[in-house]
Amino acid sequence: MVMQANNPVKALYTMEEIIETLEEHKAVGVTELAEIVERPQSVVHNHLATLRELEYVIKEESKYKLGLKFLQRGEIVRKRLPLYAKGAPAVRKLAKETKELITLIVEEHGRGVYLDVAQDNADIQYPAIPGTRIRLHCSATGKAIMAYMSEDKVEEIINRHGLPAQTDKTITTRDELYEELDAIRERGYAYDRQEFREGMRSIGAPILDESNNILGGLSIAGPTHRFAGDRLETELPKKLLQSVNVIELNYNEPNIQ
Known part of the structure; x- marks a missing residue:
C-alpha cells in the first residue's frame, strides 16, 4: 500500500493489512498472521486484542476472524x-x-x-x-x-x-x-x-x-x-x-x- 497522506498514522496501515488478511483467510492465528503482514507477533497481537475489544474481530479457540460489526457499519x-x-x-x-x-x-x-x-x-x-x-x-x-x-x-x-x-x-x-x-x-x-x-x-x-x-x-x-x-x-x-x-x-x- 502506497502512503499518500502527508502525516500518515502507520498503525492504521498495519491495522488495515491485518483486516485485509483476515478477510482473505477467514480465520488466522497470530503467528501466521504476523508472517503474512511481516510484523512482530507482539504488534499483531496488540492490534487483534484492540480490534476484539472494539468488537470488530472475534476469537475462536486460537484463531481470529472478522466480526459482524463491519456489516453494521x-x-x-x-x-x-x-x-x-x-x-x-x-x-x-x-x-x-x-x-x-x-x-x-x-x-x-x-x-x-x-x-x-x-x-x-x-x-x-x-x-x-x-x-x-x-x-x-x-x-x-x-x-x-x-x-x-x-x-x-x-x-x-x-x-x-x-x-x-x-x-x-x-x-x-x-x-x-x-x-x-x-x-x-x-x-x-x-x-x-x-x-x-x-x-x-x-x-x-x-x-x-x-x-x-x-x-x-x-x-x-x-x-x-x-x-x-x-x-x-x-x-x-x-x-x-x-x-x-x-x-x-x-x-x-x-x-x-
Missing part, C-alpha cells in the same frame, strides 16, 4: 446513499426480468464499489457481494461511469490504479480506453466482452443526475452463451436503459404540477 453507510434507496427496486425488477446478475455500482477512491447486487437465477454463483471493489477500466459499468467523468478525473484514476490486464481482453492503454469512452458516450452504454472475467459478458449504463453529473452505473452480466446476437445487441440494452431511466426519474424527483 456498511449497512449504515449504504442506506444513507440516495442512489441505493432509489435504485434497489429497479435492480430487483431487472434481475427478475432478465434472470441475470444485476449490479448497481458507484465510484469511490477511483474504484467501483458494488452498492447493490441481485440475481434471480442462481444457476451460476458469482463472487459479487455488496461492498466489493473492482477496477473501473475492465467492467462495462466501470467504463460507463468513466465515460461521464472529466478527463482530469479519468487521468487521476489511471495514475493511481493503472490499467492492468484482468484477462487477455482487458483494455490496457490510454489510447484504447479513451477511444472506448468516446464510443460509450455515443452509444449510451458500454460492453464488457470478457474483459473482466473469461466466459462472462456484461452491459453497463451510466446513471446521471438532472445536471448530467455521474451518480453511478447499472449493469447486466452473464455467461457468454446467453449474451450473444440480438439479445446482447438489442434486447438487454433496451431493458437496461429502461431501468436506468426509472432510477434517474426517481432520484431526480421532478416536481409535477
Whole structure:
C-alpha cells in the first residue's frame, strides 16, 4: 500500500493489512498472521486484542476472524446513499426480468464499489457481494461511469490504479480506453466482452443526475452463451436503459404540477 497522506498514522496501515488478511483467510492465528503482514507477533497481537475489544474481530479457540460489526457499519453507510434507496427496486425488477446478475455500482477512491447486487437465477454463483471493489477500466459499468467523468478525473484514476490486464481482453492503454469512452458516450452504454472475467459478458449504463453529473452505473452480466446476437445487441440494452431511466426519474424527483 502506497502512503499518500502527508502525516500518515502507520498503525492504521498495519491495522488495515491485518483486516485485509483476515478477510482473505477467514480465520488466522497470530503467528501466521504476523508472517503474512511481516510484523512482530507482539504488534499483531496488540492490534487483534484492540480490534476484539472494539468488537470488530472475534476469537475462536486460537484463531481470529472478522466480526459482524463491519456489516453494521456498511449497512449504515449504504442506506444513507440516495442512489441505493432509489435504485434497489429497479435492480430487483431487472434481475427478475432478465434472470441475470444485476449490479448497481458507484465510484469511490477511483474504484467501483458494488452498492447493490441481485440475481434471480442462481444457476451460476458469482463472487459479487455488496461492498466489493473492482477496477473501473475492465467492467462495462466501470467504463460507463468513466465515460461521464472529466478527463482530469479519468487521468487521476489511471495514475493511481493503472490499467492492468484482468484477462487477455482487458483494455490496457490510454489510447484504447479513451477511444472506448468516446464510443460509450455515443452509444449510451458500454460492453464488457470478457474483459473482466473469461466466459462472462456484461452491459453497463451510466446513471446521471438532472445536471448530467455521474451518480453511478447499472449493469447486466452473464455467461457468454446467453449474451450473444440480438439479445446482447438489442434486447438487454433496451431493458437496461429502461431501468436506468426509472432510477434517474426517481432520484431526480421532478416536481409535477
